[in-house]
Amino acid sequence: MKLSRIMSVLLATASFGASAEWFEVTGYANAHTEDMAEARQEAVQDAITQALIFSGATVSSIQTLADGVLTQDQIKIKSHGEIQQINLVSEQKQDGIVSVTLHLDIFPKLEQCTQAAVAKQVTITQSQLIQPHQARLGQIFDIAKATSERLYHTLAQRKLTVKPIPYLDHAINARPFFTQRFEYDEQLIDSLTTLSNSQYVLMSQITDVAAGEQMNDDYAFWQDEEYVRSFKIDFVAFDALTRDKVWQKHYAVSGVWPYEKTKIVDVYSDTFWRTNYAKQIQSVFNSVAQDLDSALSCLPSRGKILHREQGKLVINLGSNHGIEIGQLLTISHRRDMQSATNQFFAQSIKTLNQVRVTQVNAQNAIAENISKRPLNNIQINDLVEVMVQKQEDFAL
Secondary structure, three states: OOHHHEEEEEEOOOOOOOOOEEEEEEEEEEOOOOOHHHHHHHHHHHHHHHHHHHHOOOOOOEEEEEOOEEEEOOOOOOOOOEEEEEEEEEEEEEOOEEEEEEEEEEEOOOOOOHHHHOOEEEEEEOOEEOOHHHHHOOOOOOHHHHHHHHHHHHHHOOOOOEEEEEEOOOOOOOHHHHOOOOOOOHHHHHHHHHHHOOOEEEEEEEEEOOEEEEOOOOOOOOOOOOEEEEEEEEEEEEEOOOOEEEEEEEEEEEEEEOOOOOOOOOOOOHHHHOOHHHHHHHHHHHHHHHHHHHHHOOOOOEEEEEEEEOOEEEEOOOHHHOOOOOOEEEEEEEEEEEOOOOOEEEEEEEEEEEEEEEEEOOOOEEEEEOOOOOOOOOOOOOEEEEOOOOHHHHOO
């Protein structure tokens, strides 16, 4: 595919009359392969994705036209905008990396939920390998931790509402979070978010890394052994303050496993992440980044009260969450209700109290009472919620 021939990218959404913005973005791809066309296409896709993220738009369906022929329909994200035109600025290969710089004419996203302005910190936990015996091929028993770290870096490198907080050094039992009845320990979620100061927790379990049949012939001794290997993973995200499940999804891909059966593979190495199998795993994490961001960006941004002193409160939301001086917060009482089966349910009761942020640090802020109504009934661990309406909307 000749990049100079790429004339437009059409999104499966309605176009708007807003003025477009130009973005110049460079996409990268590993070129340790004889298929330069594939590496070049990966670089183009990376550039397009990054441009859309930086522009505030997200894609529902990208279709690239080359010489009037549809050549790909691979990126699937949400969008309220349109890419009008793409021009190739430069292309080069150096040290095994293909880089492609594109000039994109993008209509900005016109509609965006107000809660998306506040970052959602998410604790990224270490995944769990459900079938450890499947890791014997290549001795990839560290695949759960290695892929979790890769997911964390994927989220951290993108301009998203979701802000990942790593909790990767300690393995947790994630399996109960995927049972039908969710018979898990609520205290585990509470402890994770307390340590990371995040509202959300992401759990995952790798359900399948089995190898299929050998792709090439044993008698072709001059060829390296290659297998098709699967990678299936489940994700679930919880709001730690309400203990609600806010997102869940299953992903399944497969790729070429190019190693001999006796080869011990380092799943942390660049060599591994350049393989077709690892690239398929990375494609899953690229999808997770967009899916998780779409699921959480418009949810309410809440925090906890850490300290109360007369008419002032210290809350566990700060500049890293997008909190700014002058923002208004509402307060809700929080209490746990216990069922007959000893399951706890978080209940919040909204109050009429409102406070305004007067000082902001990275992970916390100070807010002051703005009404004559005292804060006498407010307790430690009560909830605050970021208000997105204008101040006059809350006049008492």
